[in-house]
Amino acid sequence: MKSALVTGGSRGIGKAVCIKLAEMGYHVIINYRSNEDEARKTLQAVEEKNATGELLQFDVADKEAIKNILGEWIEKNTDKSIEVLVNNAGIRDDALMFWMNDAQWDNVVNTSLGGFFYVTRIVLNSMLQKRYGRIINIVSLSGIKGMPGQVNYSAAKAGIIGATKALAQEVGKRNITVNAIAPGFIKTDMTQDLDESQLKSLIPVNRFGTPEEVAYTVGFLAAPQAAYITGEVISVNGGLHT
Numbered sequence: 001m002k003s004a005l006v007t008g009g010s011r012g013i014g015k016a017v018c019i020k021l022a023e024m025g026y027h028v029i030i031n032y033r034s035n036e037d038e039a040r041k042t043l044q045a046v047e048e049k050n051a052t053g054e055l056l057q058f059d060v061a062d063k064e065a066i067k068n069i070l071g072e073w074i075e076k077n078t079d080k081s082i083e084v085l086v087n088n089a090g091i092r093d094d095a096l097m098f099w100m101n102d103a104q105w106d107n108v109v110n111t112s113l114g115g116f117f118y119v120t121r122i123v124l125n126s127m128l129q130k131r132y133g134r135i136i137n138i139v140s141l142s143g144i145k146g147m148p149g150q151v152n153y154s155a156a157k158a159g160i161i162g163a164t165k166a167l168a169q170e171v172g173k174r175n176i177t178v179n180a181i182a183p184g185f186i187k188t189d190m191t192q193d194l195d196e197s198q199l200k201s202l203i204p205v206n207r208f209g210t211p212e213e214v215a216y217t218v219g220f221l222a223a224p225q226a227a228y229i230t231g232e233v234i235s236v237n238g239g240l241h242t
Helices: 012-023 036-047 063-076 102-130 141-145 151-174 196-202 211-222
Strands: 003-006 027-032 053-057 082-087 133-138 176-183 233-236
Touching (some): 012 027, 012 036, 012 082, 012 211, 036 053, 063 102, 082 211, 102 151, 102 176, 133 211, 141 151, 141 176, 141 233, 151 176, 211 233
Parallel strands (some): 003 082, 027 053, 133 176
């Protein structure tokens, strides 16, 4: 059974990605950290697409949990090889650098950049053995142009962009592609504190994007036909200059 793992899959972009991959016929492994109610809603939405799925709870910032929980899942489910990995989990904790404390830096960097490293490393082994895989990293406009008040978030996402380009060169010969998607302003819980009426004037299409528009791009990169696209960063931002 071909499977897809989506980290941070319970809400927002992650939820939309899970539904899109379900439509493509994947068994969807929905990772979440703490919000089981929302994760179960995502699972229900996956099943409504006549697909199968399951929940897998672990914190992507906890490398021991990844090794124990995800590692054990991989060992026990040899019939459900992960063909598609979407590294979506991430958090924001904004502050000007002058006032940013150690925890704000560590939590954001460990979740986004550390989570990418530890999850991808453990999933990559089976992809290399099977000579097939799609790794798609959800980054951000912040990781391309930088955003004031987001030194931690911008650094984490920029780090993933660099890692995407490097890993793509390491695994390309094994028919594994590694790409990143950089959303701009998307209507999710992470942007609910932003003033869309004011910010949309900066966006050529004059609106915030939707999680489904990001998920469509994930589906495009996850398809077997996208085999000649790797090491790329695709912006989904309504035309914002990056």
